């Protein structure tokens with residue numbers, strides 16, 4: 001199977017490769033260390049494995065210094081991420097997750113940029129109970145993190161119902177069929193009995209992944225034009241639905257996207273995937289499987305920061321990867337078909353799908369579901385879940401759709417929406433509706449600056465500029481992350497901020513509104529005052545000089561304010 005003409009990069013395997021290798025298919029000593037009561041944490045090796053089970057050990061960074069002073073171990077706690085293909089959950093599932101966040105988590109839910117739930121603040125002793133309760137509602141956390149295929153995304157807005165449901169079924173299929181086969185998760189968390197003598201041979205345990213799994217995480221998303229809500233070009237593997245005569249003809253296949261990079265390291269960069277051809281719907285599993293095996297065989301297992309598939313594609317060359325894919329498939333992809341995206345944002349408010357069901361997209365700032373002062377969001381959604389007969393759909397922009405409401409039930413749901421003051425975002429500026437921030441502090445161990453807790457405050461101030469410039473209803477995407485890993489897909493925000501240090505950000509401009517062009521750095525290491533000064537100059541100019549229908553990201557490029565990034569490889573230039 002391995003092509004002797006192609007090579008993975010030389011170099012000793014990274015420490016994580018060793019950990020996976022010794023782990024007996026992701027078991028490690030997790031079972032034992034989770035029972036140990038001496039520390040609320042777990043050793044680093046097991047934490048690396050834990051990711052494959054959908055969880056990370058974190059510590060509350062707000063408490064770090066104080067605990068250090070008191071000579072206490074860090075305030076260890078676990079983050080738990082669910083696997084929720086396409087972001088669809090039933091009301092029963094919502095209630096279970098809501099309850100678990102209350103009982104074992106920090107009382108809030110984070111709706112993530114990959115359409116799933118995260119819970120924070122779970123103590124070690126409550127992890128097993130939490131995962132078992134998740135399992136009891138037919139959900140799991142398998143492969144939500146780790147060096148495997150992650151939660152498969154798909155368009156969330158069901159206003160194109162027929163296509164939407166077909167595409168959703170395919171996302172679910174991909175997510176299920178690309179799961180690791182090891183029984184480690186079932187044994188450790190669900191008390192499944194171990195089979196004596198297992199594991200047998202590699203091929204039987206993990207026929208696709210093998211014992212080392214992938215060199216790095218792998219992400220798949222399915223978009224249905226004209227909506228690019230899932231940012232298909234940011235995925236390792238993207239499928240773009242081609243609809244002909246109202247029917248799903250198939251998908252254009254795009255490979256090699258990813259957002260993360262490290263400050264000051266040009267060998268790392270965000271990249272957009274490239275379209276390589278077209279396949280019919282029955283072929284997408286085969287394509288996904290073969291693409292994954294190419295990354296398995298040729299990805300960089302030595303240097304993790306260069307291990308994503310985007311680097312494999314750029315190193316080997318798109319053409320070479322295509323030929324390799326077609327060799328593995330034993331057939332050729334058809335020529336890519338035409339498509340056009342208009343936005344990577346969400347459409348808010350009520351829409352009626354083609355099956356006559358109603359869907360209400362609401363704005364959830366930073367994806368955080370909590371009870372705030374004067375805004376009982378979590379309670380409201382719980383009350384809705386108690387009577388709702390349709391579904392909930394988590395969007396890729398951290399928002400929520402109360403979906404599949406019958407005309408008969410609409411008034412009841414609307415009454416609750418009004419009672420609790422839930423919003424379709426229309427009370428806010430379009431800028432705020434188009435905002436997205438990663439978790440960052442206090443839970444993310446990699447955060448260099450605030451994001452989720454700060455972006456709303458910054459937007460309050462930018463809104464004054466926007467209002468003065470008469471741009472309140474102008475859709476502009478704004479994204480902030482606490483570090484360059486790009487969890488809120490910063491490089492695809494028309495205005496982007498990436499944390500550098502506490503209170504300091506690099507500012508990016510020039511991404512396309514439809515998610516088809518990356519941004520570029522405009523100013524480095526600036527604080528709030530400088531950010532506002534820059535925007536005070538640029539936004540009114542946009543208001544005055546833009547052409548008809550011209551989006552902000554296109555304007556700043558045309559006006560020469562920033563140079564266009566034409567490929568990830570010139571992102572830093």
Ligand code: SRM
Nearest residue numbers: 112113114116258259260308437438439443444485486487
């Ligand atoms: Fe992410 C790591 C949160 C979507 C790129 N991401 C992390 C960790 C687990 C930090 C860590 O490794 O210790 C963060 C946990 C924070 C916390 O306290 O919860 C974290 N990522 C998130 C979420 C929750 C952000 C959010 O606010 O919604 C998103 C969860 C997605 C999900 O449900 O699966 C999230 N992360 C993304 C995305 C967006 C996407 O996938 O569409 C990206 C950019 C796309 C990509 O992968 O290229 C992303 N996260 C990263 C990276 C950089 C990976 C890279 O190879 O470049 C890291 C760091 C790493 O893997 O070493 C990371």
Ligand code: SF4
Nearest residue numbers: 438444447482483487
């Ligand atoms: Fe953490 Fe950085 Fe991801 Fe934000 S972008 S959640 S700071 S890893």
